Amino acid sequence: MNARSAAASAWAKHERAIVGCAKCPRLRKHCLEIARVKRKSYAGDTYWGKPIVGFGDTRARLVLVGLAPAAHGANRTGRVFTGDRSGDWLYRALHKAGFANQPTSTHARDGLALTDAFVTATVKCAPPDNKPTPAEIARCLPYLDWEIARLDRARVYLALGKIGWDAAWDVLKRAGLASGARPAFGHNQAVELASGKYLLGSYHPSQQNTFTGRLTEPMFDAVFEKARTLF
Numbered sequence: 659m660n661a662r663s664a665a666a667s668a669w670a671k672h673e674r675a676i677v678g679c680a681k682c683p684r685l686r687k688h689c690l691e692i693a694r695v696k697r698k699s700y701a702g703d704t705y706w707g708k709p710i711v712g713f714g715d716t717r718a719r720l721v722l723v724g725l726a727p728a729a730h731g732a733n734r735t736g737r738v739f740t741g742d743r744s745g746d747w748l749y750r751a752l753h754k755a756g757f758a759n760q761p762t763s764t765h766a767r768d769g770l771a772l773t774d775a776f777v778t779a780t781v782k783c784a785p786p787d788n789k790p791t792p793a794e795i796a797r798c799l800p801y802l803d804w805e806i807a808r809l810d811r812a813r814v815y816l817a818l819g820k821i822g823w824d825a826a827w828d829v830l831k832r833a834g835l836a837s838g839a840r841p842a843f844g845h846n847q848a849v850e851l852a853s854g855k856y857l858l859g860s861y862h863p864s865q866q867n868t869f870t871g872r873l874t875e876p877m878f879d880a881v882f883e884k885a886r887t888l889f
């Protein structure tokens with residue numbers, strides 16, 4: 659087996675472990691219940707209802723770390739940040755910045771492909787009210803540890819929201835890329851890590867932020883422009 663197929667096989671094994679994971683009974687129950695009841699507007703859809711794996715280019719220089727799948731977004735479509743408003747914002751921005759081949763992400767077989775960007779989440783199961791408990795985050799972080807270790811071409815880790823920032827910092831510290839006290843989260847703020855890599859923060863493109871104007875489209879675009887300057 660050559661290096662590329664060995665890497666693909668390791669990723670496939672990692673993804674199977676995530677999809678079959680049942681370490682958080684509260685979250686698994688919630689995802690399945692959402693998938694059973696469904697939102698009225700998606701009544702005809704078959705919900706995924708399982709943990710969500712990362713998506714994108716495993717040789718990426720830009721690695722995005724979000725919070726968790728949305729109940730009727732990724733938990734429905736089976737692909738991270740897909741089928742909800744946050745994903746609309748994210749993939750539109752990634753497309754504008756040249757990381758995505760299309761600006762929309764509606765379902766898992768819609769042809770979306772990322773180049774030089776990989777999207778993952780701190781917690782792989784949709785939590786009630788988008789709020790995983792500290793214990794659930796801790797249980798899920800070993801998956802992110804594995805991903806950060808494998809995504810060794812990364813130059814910029816883009817944390818979407820404070821939970822993603824905190825998780826990314828802790829994981830980067832365990833990976834030997836960060837040291838000292840965790841720096842404060844700030845929108846479009848970058849912290850230099852070891853080996854010339856950076857942790858960059860952005861407000862999460864949740865409706866809570868985009869509807870209120872806390873995060874505007876130009877503000878979000880500026881984050882991706884900055885990421886490119888840090889490569």
Ligand code: SF4
Pocket residue numbers: 676679680681682683685686709781782783794797798
């Ligand atoms: S949140 Fe993570 S650790 Fe918990 S059940 Fe889902 S995949 Fe497993």
